[in-house]
Amino acid sequence: xxDRIRAVVRGFRNRNRLGADMDDEMRFHxxxxxxxxxRKGMPPDEARWQARRAFGxxxxxxxxxxxxxxxxxxxxxxxxxxxxxxxxxRAPGFxxxxxxxxxxxxxxxxxVFSVIDAVMLRRLPYPQPERLFDVVREFPSGAITSQDxxxxxxxxxxxxxxxxxxxxxxxxxxxxxxxxxxxxxxRVSAHYFSVxxxxxxxxxxxxxxEDRDGGPDAVVLSYPIxxxxxxxxPSIVGRTILLRGSPFLVVGVSSASFIPQxxxxxxxxLRPSTKGEGGGTNxxxxxxxxxxxxxxxxxxxxxxxxxxxxxARKSSEPIHVRMxxxxxxxxxxxxxxxxxxxxxxxxxxxxxxxxxNIAALMLxxxxxxxxxxxxxxxxxxxxxxxxxxxxxxxxxLGLMGGAAGLALGxxxxxxxxxxxxxxxxxxxxxxxxxxLLATLALTLVVSIACGLAPAIQAARVDVRATLLEGGSxxxxxxxxxxxxxxxxxxxxxxxxxLLVGAGLLIRTLLHLENLTPGFDGTNVxxxxxxxxxxxxxxxKNINRLFRDTTQTMEKIPGVQGAxxxxxxxxxxxxxxxxxxxxxxxxxxxxxxxxxxxxTPEYFSVLRIPxxxxxxxxxxxxxxxxxxxxxxxxxxxxxxxxxxxxxxxGKDASRQIIGIVADVQQQPGLQRSGPLTPxxxxxFPATQFPTAWFQMAHTWYSPSWIVRSAGAxxxxxxxxxxxxxxxxxPMLPVAEFRSLIDERNSALSSxxxxxxxxxxxxxxxxxxxxxxVYGIVxxxxxxxxxxxxxxxxxxxxxxxxxRDAVAPGVILxxxxxxxxxxxxxxxxxxxxxxxxxxQPMDPLTFVLMSVALIGVSAIASLLPALSLIRLEASSVLxxx
Amino acid sequence: MLVLKAVSLGPLHGYGILLRxxxxxxxxxxxxxxxxxxxxxxxxxxxxxxxxxxxSDNNRRAKFYTLTRSxxxxxxxxxxxxxxxxxxxxxVLAALPEEx
Numbered sequence: 005x006x007d008r009i010r011a012v013v014r015g016f017r018n019r020n021r022l023g024a025d026m027d028d029e030m031r032f033h034x035x036x037x038x039x040x041x042x043r044k045g046m047p048p049d050e051a052r053w054q055a056r057r058a059f060g061x062x063x064x065x066x067x068x069x070x071x072x073x074x075x076x077x078x079x080x081x082x083x084x085x086x087x088x089x090x091x092x093x094r095a096p097g098f099x100x101x102x103x104x105x106x107x108x109x110x111x112x113x114x115x116v117f118s119v120i121d122a123v124m125l126r127r128l129p130y131p132q133p134e135r136l137f138d139v140v141r142e143f144p145s146g147a148i149t150s151q152d153x154x155x156x157x158x159x160x161x162x163x164x165x166x167x168x169x170x171x172x173x174x175x176x177x178x179x180x181x182x183x184x185x186x187x188x189x190x191r192v193s194a195h196y197f198s199v200x201x202x203x204x205x206x207x208x209x210x211x212x213x214e215d216r217d218g219g220p221d222a223v224v225l226s227y228p229i230x231x232x233x234x235x236x237x238p239s240i241v242g243r244t245i246l247l248r249g250s251p252f253l254v255v256g257v258s259s260a261s262f263i264p265q266x267x268x269x270x271x272x273x274l275r276p277s278t279k280g281e282g283g284g285t286n287x288x289x290x291x292x293x294x295x296x297x298x299x300x301x302x303x304x305x306x307x308x309x310x311x312x313x314x315x316a317r318k319s320s321e322p323i324h325v326r327m328x329x330x331x332x333x334x335x336x337x338x339x340x341x342x343x344x345x346x347x348x349x350x351x352x353x354x355x356x357x358x359x360x361n362i363a364a365l366m367l368x369x370x371x372x373x374x375x376x377x378x379x380x381x382x383x384x385x386x387x388x389x390x391x392x393x394x395x396x397x398x399x400x401l402g403l404m405g406g407a408a409g410l411a412l413g414x415x416x417x418x419x420x421x422x423x424x425x426x427x428x429x430x431x432x433x434x435x436x437x438x439x440l441l442a443t444l445a446l447t448l449v450v451s452i453a454c455g456l457a458p459a460i461q462a463a464r465v466d467v468r469a470t471l472l473e474g475g476s477x478x479x480x481x482x483x484x485x486x487x488x489x490x491x492x493x494x495x496x497x498x499x500x501x502l503l504v505g506a507g508l509l510i511r512t513l514l515h516l517e518n519l520t521p522g523f524d525g526t527n528v529x530x531x532x533x534x535x536x537x538x539x540x541x542x543x544k545n546i547n548r549l550f551r552d553t554t555q556t557m558e559k560i561p562g563v564q565g566a567x568x569x570x571x572x573x574x575x576x577x578x579x580x581x582x583x584x585x586x587x588x589x590x591x592x593x594x595x596x597x598x599x600x601x602x603t604p605e606y607f608s609v610l611r612i613p614x615x616x617x618x619x620x621x622x623x624x625x626x627x628x629x630x631x632x633x634x635x636x637x638x639x640x641x642x643x644x645x646x647x648x649x650x651x652x653g654k655d656a657s658r659q660i661i662g663i664v665a666d667v668q669q670q671p672g673l674q675r676s677g678p679l680t681p682x683x684x685x686x687f688p689a690t691q692f693p694t695a696w697f698q699m700a701h702t703w704y705s706p707s708w709i710v711r712s713a714g715a716x717x718x719x720x721x722x723x724x725x726x727x728x729x730x731x732x733p734m735l736p737v738a739e740f741r742s743l744i745d746e747r748n749s750a751l752s753s754x755x756x757x758x759x760x761x762x763x764x765x766x767x768x769x770x771x772x773x774x775x776v777y778g779i780v781x782x783x784x785x786x787x788x789x790x791x792x793x794x795x796x797x798x799x800x801x802x803x804x805x806r807d808a809v810a811p812g813v814i815l816x817x818x819x820x821x822x823x824x825x826x827x828x829x830x831x832x833x834x835x836x837x838x839x840x841x842q843p844m845d846p847l848t849f850v851l852m853s854v855a856l857i858g859v860s861a862i863a864s865l866l867p868a869l870s871l872i873r874l875e876a877s878s879v880l881x882x883x
Numbered sequence: 884m885l886v887l888k889a890v891s892l893g894p895l896h897g898y899g900i901l902l903r904x905x906x907x908x909x910x911x912x913x914x915x916x917x918x919x920x921x922x923x924x925x926x927x928x929x930x931x932x933x934x935x936x937x938x939s940d941n942n943r944r945a946k947f948y949t950l951t952r953s954x955x956x957x958x959x960x961x962x963x964x965x966x967x968x969x970x971x972x973x974x975v976l977a978a979l980p981e982e983x
Contacts, residue, residue, distance in 0.1 A: 029897060029946045030920065032939070036898040039941075060918075068921040 026066055034059050080389070084396040091397060098369055099401065102362050105774070106405025107412050108767060109351075109358030110447060114413030116351045118439045120344055122431045125438060128333060129263050129431065131201035132292075137299075137329040139167075139289040139306060144324055149335045151289045153282025155327065158313035160276075164302045165291040168200075169193040169276045172286070173266055175534045175705055175738050179246035180233040184734040186534060187229065187269035189247075191702075193276055197224075197258065199292045206230075207241035207256030214255070215273040223252040224271040227260040247272070249734075250538035265333065265430045280699060290332055303329055339836075343757065346833060350764040353502055355450070357495040357771045362454040364491045364775055366398065368782060395455050402451020410435070410443055426756040488782075489815060492775040496819025497826055499768035500856050504827040506765035507848040508838055509758040515840030516679055516751050522667035523573055524611035525743025529716035530572055531724050532705045532738045539732070540701070542694045543626065549731055550603050550689055553708065556727035560720065562713045567605040568689065570706050571598075573667040574679065574746035578700055582685060584642050585657075586649030595642050597683040598672060601692040601700075607664060609711045615639075616647040617662030624688045630658040631688065638683035639663045651685065658691075670750050677839045679750055705738060716742065757837055769856070772819075773863040780812040781867035791871055805868045812864025813857065820853040886922060887950065887958040890932055896945040897923060923948065931957055 034055045041051035059065070092099040127133050139159060140147040156169050171191035178187045194215040197204060205227055214222040223245065225234070234240045244251040252272070276282055293302050310327020370377075380390060417433055540546050550568045557566035571577045577598035585592045604620040606612075615636055624631055632651055639645050643660070651658045666681030708728070712720050721740045728735055748755065784791075791804045831843040841848070889895060889903040901919060926932045931954035939945040950958065 025946070026920075028944065032896065032943060032945050033898045033901075035943070036939075065918075065920055068918075 030059070030062060030065065080392070081396070084393050085400060087393065088397040088400045092401065095369065098365060099404075101774075102365055102401050103405045103408055105358045105361050105365075105771065106402060106447075106450065107408035108771070109355045110406050110409025110443060110450070111412030111416050112351045112764065112767065113355055113446060114410055114439060114443050115416035116344075116348055117442050118413070118417060118433045118435070120348060121436065121438050121442075122433050123337065123344060124341065126431060126436070129261075133332065135293040136200070136332040137165075137291050137293075137302070138332050138335055139291060139310075140328055140330045140335050141285075141325050142328045147328070147330060147335050148285075149288050149330075150285035151287045152285045153276055153278035153287070154313050154317055155310065156276045156282065156287060156289060157278060158309050159289060159291075159306065159327075162291065162302075162305060162309070164297040164305050165293050166195055166199050167289060167291040168196040168198075169274055170196065170288040170290065171274045171276075171281070172703060173268060174536060174703060175532075176248050176536050177534050177734065177736055178229075178233070178270070179734060184736045185233070186736045186738040188267050189536075190264070190266075190268040190271050191274040192271050193274045196271070199290055200262075201292065202262045203259050204256045205259050206238055207254070209256055210271075210273045215275055217275050217277055217279075219273065219275065221247075221250065221252045222255045222273060223247055224256045224258060225254060226258050226264075226269050226271075227262070229269045230257045248534075248537045249540070263431065281702065286703075291329070299329075342836065343753070346837070347760055347764075349833075350502055350505065350761055353498050354764050354768050354771070355446075357498050357768050359450055359454050360491045360495040360498075361771050361775050362450075364488050364778060366455060367488045367491075368778065370394075391456075395452060398451045398455020399448065402447045402454075405451070406443060406447030409447070410440075413443070426752045489779060489811075492772070492779050493815055493819050493822065495768075495772045495775050496816055496856065496860065497823035499765070499772040500820055500823025500852060501827045501830055502761065502765035502768045503852040503856060504824075504848055505831060505834055506758070506761040507852050508831060508834055508841055508843065508845060509754070509761050511841045511845065511848060512838050513751065513754045513758040516677070516754055517747070519668055519679055521573060521743075521747075522612065522665050522681065523743075525573070525747075527713070527715060528609060528709055528711050528743055529720055529724070530707045530709045530741050530743065530746070531721070531728075532707045532741075533728065533735055534701070534705045534738065535697075536701045536705075537735075541698065543690070543692060543697055546697055547626075547690050549735075552731040553727050554603060554605065556730055557708070557710050557724060560710075560712075560723040560727070562720070563723075564711045564713060565605045565609040566708065566710045567603045567609045568706055568708050569600055569602040569606050570700055570704055571600045571669075572707050572709065572746055573610070573669060573743065574750040576670040576672055577682070577684070578704065579672040583652045584649060585652050586643050592652055593642065595683070597638060597685050598669065599685050599687065601687045601689045601697075603689050606686075606709070609709050610667075612667060613665045615663040615665060617660075619662055619664070620686075620688045625690045630656045630691050631661045632658045633662040633664055633686040634660055635664055635681065635684040635686075636666050637681045638685065641683055658687075668747075668750075678754060679747075754837075754839075769859065773859055776812045776816060776860050777863045777867060779815065780808065780864040783811055784808050784867050784871065788871075788874065792874060795874065801872060805865075805871055808868035808871060809861065809864040813861050816857045816860030816864075819860075820856050823856075824849060824853060886919075886926060887931065887954055887961070890948050891950050891955065891958055894935075894937070894947040894949045896939060896947050898945075900948065926954070930954075 037055040037058060038048075038051045041054055042048055046054065056062075128136065130136060138149045139151060139155070140149050141151070141155075151169070160167055160169075169192070173188055173190045175186045176189040177184045179185075192210075194210045194212050197209040204224075207224075209224060210222055213219050225240070230236055230240065240254050241256060242254065244253050246252075247270070258271075274287070276287055281287075291302070291306075293299065306327050306329050313327070314325060377390065381387075414435070535546065535549075540549065554566040554568060557563060577600060579596060580599050581594050581596050582599075583592045583594050602620070604622055604624070607614065607619050616639075617633070619633065620631070634643070639647070643649050647660065647663055649660050651660065664686070666684075668679045669682055669684075670678065671680050671682055708724060710716075710720065710724060724740070725737050728737060787808070791808065794804060795801065827849065828844060835843055886900060886904070889900045889907070892903065895903060897919060900923075923932070923934075927934060927948075930951060932948045933951050934946050934948050936944060937947045
């Protein structure tokens with residue numbers, strides 16, 4: 005068998021040389037024979053003649069020999085390919101249409117597949133990623149990766165694995181030279197890098213002494229930051245740098261090849277514990293199996309250790325959660341995966357529509373080539389070669405389209421980058437072998453599938469009828485049209501499915517964008533800065549900074565007011581439980597709420613209306629009576645809507661003095677939608693306890709907001725920067741944003757859903773319309789004679805055009821009905837992505853169907869309009 | 884099979900194979916020259932023989948054929964089958980009326 009394969013390969017490789025070889029060999033044979041004859045005494049001339057005769061017909065032998073060598077397969081392939089290219093050159097319009105359609109379909113598929121590859125298929129860029137796991141809490145409803153300090157305590161001394169904990173990422177201030185920079189810090193425990201399997205470029209990672217409460221401050225720099233701020237100086241390890249306003253010892257520099265999952269510039273010790281943030285589920289715990297350990301062993305160990313943790317902290321309720329492990333980085337992708345699969349399905353539909361289009365084009369072309377086929381068959385051309393020929397043609401087209409699609413795919417990735425980036429793709433999108441193979445496979449399948457059906461139809465030509473019909477080309481042949489019309493009907497129906505899906509997502513986005521904001525964000529500019537900083541460790545320093553900077557900002561010409569707050573509307577706010585004592589309840593109640601600290605001008609800068617009571621004033625200071633303001637949702641849920649009651653807690657009893665209107669926020673506690681008002685307690689910044697400031701500032705950077713008379717401009721942002729610098733030159737502004745920016749980032753996933761599916765739906769619609777156009781154009785050409793006769797007999801031009809357009813519109817209407825049914829079934833997959841609109845939203849269905857039929861009517865009208873210029877007399881003279 | 888046998892005795896070029904077959908069959912079997920090459924190529928395509936360019940006795944460029952491993956085993960099998968067949972045929976044809 006091996007010998008045989010080798011022989012075939014050799015045969016193919018040498019196929020060019022082969023003719024000459026064979027010639028040489030046979031000539032040698034004849035020569036030898038001649039010489040032998042001469043030796044036997046035959047005269048030379050006689051010998052040559054005799055030798056030739058003995059050998060027989062040279063070229064016939066060679067032809068037989070070629071067949072014996074199995075060359076005709078290759079010969080035919082090459083002949084077919086050359087013929088296909090010639091054929092396509094002769095029909096450039098057809099070829100261009102097919103190649104462009106293919107390029108579009110394969111382009112979007114390649115783009116989406118490269119995202120799927122980067123997110124779901126490609127291995128993590130860490131050594132042995134299959135041995136890397138997240139510790140997850142499995143609830144009956146699903147798994148989460150969030151863990152608390154108690155879980156960490158229970159799991160940190162595992163036998164079968166090494167383990168590390170990860171905290172959040174937040175901007176911090178790094179001093180380099182005499183300037184300060186805003187950089188991204190991630191807090192991680194000891195062993196973080198060894199669990200990931202990432203070596204250090206310099207130094208080491210954190211040790212247990214540094215990763216303990218009260219341990220020495222240490223930092224690991226990322227390779228790019230080391231190069232950018234410290235000129236890649238190896239002696240930086242062992243020196244201290246000024247970070248978060250205090251000295252940190254640089255213990256290491258991470259490897260240049262390390263790709264973190266999010267943008268991180270440096271790492272500081274997490275110091276996981278059961279106190280502070282560790283009291284809640286604010287960590288992620290990951291582990292790597294020790295060598296030789298099986299997944300099941302570690303799974304069992306984590307489960308039993310987890311059970312002990314839950315048992316020790318059991319309340320009266322039964323435990324319905326268990327600790328488990330799941331492949332690293334996969335758990336939090338559940339929602340992402342769903343959206344990606346929907347997107348994939350959408351591009352799949354676009355692909356199917358494209359295929360249908362191409363098949364319809366091929367059918368149309370097959371019809372025009374019927375005489376060619378008929379002639380070939382009549383002359384004795386076999387069915388097999390004919391089908392092979394047609395398939396070769398479609399594969400040639402397919403490969404050309406595939407190549408164009410690959411290029412286009414990357415253009416699509418660039419064009420849609422904004423929305424694709426939103427999918428949390430942290431590994432770069434690239435054309436790796438997986439994507440290339442997938443595209444190639446797709447191309448071949450598509451081109452063969454598209455080419456085969458028409459090829460068979462073309463090959464099943466009734467020779468006699470075809471050749472005869474050619475003679476009298478008067479009647480419109482109707483029989484072969486049903487297949488093409490069915491195909492176009494299918495693509496119209498499919499495009500309606502995408503249109504309805506996109507319509508629903510667009511309505512979701514519009515609904516969310518038009519929610520009553522509860523405040524007025526026009527002409528307000530926000531700037532944030534990190535206060536996770538040793539110089540702002542207590543409430544006195546923080547409030548001095550707030551007072552000085554806002555006073556300076558208010559002096560900027562055109563500024564109407566300035567304030568500072570931990571959170572702005574549209575952001576995700578700090579959550580906590582508080583105890584409420586209200587007049588209507590006999591007992592204190594613990595309730596979950598969002599919290600925010602604000603300076604007194606916050607409400608006036610954002611124009612948040614006061615509903616009852618009073619707002620904060622400058623008189624609410626650290627020495628006056630503790631007060632809070634709540635929002636309407638809080639009052640409705642916990643105070644029966646009345647201004648009354650106190651927040652009672654460990655440090656003070658705070659009187660509720662006012663109720664303000666709700667603003668839109670990203671919910672933290674319940675997942676009722678991307679934006680919704682939550683219960684809120686506002687604290688005056690002057691009365692926010694130091695410990696709360698510290699905890700809040702490890703998770704969030706506060707924002708300065710300034711209302712100006714006109715639209716915010718460069719000058720205003722420079723003024724804000726100077727105002728902060730005049731109070732503290734080493735406090736860098738992280739970024740300037742408008743409230744619209746905040747809203748857009750809160751709705752980024754809804755926006756990308758709407759745009760991407762809208763894009764696919766537009767593509768699908770365009771392809772379907774090409775199909776409708778083709779049907780009508782074809783029938784107009786075929787019925788030109790009929791129309792000419794009718795016009796000659798006195799039909800009005802309008803009537804004729806109406807008849808010409810009719811098949812397109814009828815097809816679209818049928819497609820709309822069919823697609824409506826299909827959409828009704830398939831929109832249920834979008835359920836989790838819709839807000840403020842039902843999957844079966846009648847308005848969307850009707851609007852999209854009407855749009856579809858309207859566009860189809862236009863697509864049908866275009867070819868029909870050529871009838872206006874039709875001269876009845878010339879048509880009748882034609883034959 | 885004849886070709887395989889001829890080639891099994893050592894590398895040969897096409898004309899040589901022809902001569903060898905004539906020689907070992909004592910000129911009883913004549914192969915038509917023209918049909919030799921298609922047969923050779925079929926065998927090569929099937930991977931039973933291999934070819935290589937070399938120099939002939941009189942210093943001319945010629946293509947030499949050798950038996951491959953699968954060619955050798957095919958020859959062995961074919962020889963065994965032929966022997967069985969020819970023995971059987973021989974016995975049948977040699978049978979005399981009185982032996983039945």
